[in-house]
Amino acid sequence: MAYKMELKYILGWLIAGTRGGTTRAKIIKELKKCPCNANQLSKNLELDYRTIKHHLHVMLKNKLITVIGDGYGQAYFIHPVLEENYILFEQISKRIWEKEKRKKKI
8 A cells, every 4th residue: 555655656756747757658558568678669669769778767766667688688567566556557647648638739
């Protein structure tokens, strides 16, 4: 329960509260579908490889994702705690998608 509250704050800050939040949300959504390495994420999301690596590092550091393997073949997964509480991510990411839509209308 305590970690669920902490997760809510971490997601709020890393997804809704920072400039790279939409990119991190896209990465999480992609990893929810299937574990991927950084190169696969880069191709699937049509984003720069270094950008992907940066966001993966931030999310690893904050325990939103986990990794298996070494070097180029590392596969990234959603952390089990985030998987169990995915509804929190959906609620927070919904807010940023709505915010993005409003920006595009202006």
